[in-house]
Amino acid sequence: MTLKKIIFFISLLTTLGWTTNAQTGYSSDDRPIHFGFSLGFNTMDFATESSLVAVDGTVYNVDVSNLKPGFSVGIISDMLVNRYFNLRFTPTLHFGERELSYAPEGGGSTTSITVPSVPITFPLYIKYSAERYQNVRPYLIGGGGISFDLGTNKEKPVYLRTFDAFAEVGVGCDIYLGFFKLAPELKFSIGSQNLFIPLDERDAGMLSEADKMYSIALSKLKSRMLTLTFNFE
Secondary structure, X not given: OXXXXXXXXXXXXXXXXXXXXXXXXXXOOOOOEEEEEEEEEEEEEEEEEEOOOOEOOEXXXXXXXXXXXXXXXXXXXXXXXXXXXXEEEOOEEEEXXXXXXXXXXXXXXOEEEEEEEOEEXXXXXXXXXXXXXXOEEEEEEEEEEEEEEOOOOOOOXXXXXOEEEEEEEEEEEEEEOOOOEEXXXXXXXXXXXXXXXXXXXXXXXXXXXXXXXXXHOEEEEEEEEEEXXXXXX
């Protein structure tokens, strides 16, 4: 599904909610606890820091060259605090990858590698909702949690730590339909840990000399991720 189709789909659902004259849609807002699930898309990124160590006389600047789409699926547990606030726990499995580019200082051909990632995240959020108008209710969400990357591979040129902690903020809009509540939600997360494992902290014997260059040129990688999910509750 392209970005234009996603935007059109969200706009259509929102318009349907606003044009309804009464609060006719399904609502779980008054329940002390309710559950749901989420499906969506993600783009994973890194905040990078190059080591500036010369490899065969060449210093490389490392950055993420392309943001590639990934897929996310999660489970929602929601607890009502009061009329405007909810506490939410949403374990989510993400599938994605980053592409790191290595550009020689002073010019030259750029090389790149793909770093796959399958993090499972355990975030805890506070959700603040505005007043419901007809069948639409916008909200803000924020919180943080921990994640474990199931896709790390010590045989890859760039090896990542499994554990990370992150903070996350986002916006969304509850749309009350006939038998469920649908919420398009956009969130941005920032990891706190340096995920990069240098050569002296791993078994580098399985890497070729050419592959070692990709680790030598790096000093730090911190996770960034943008997710667009559709919550069904």
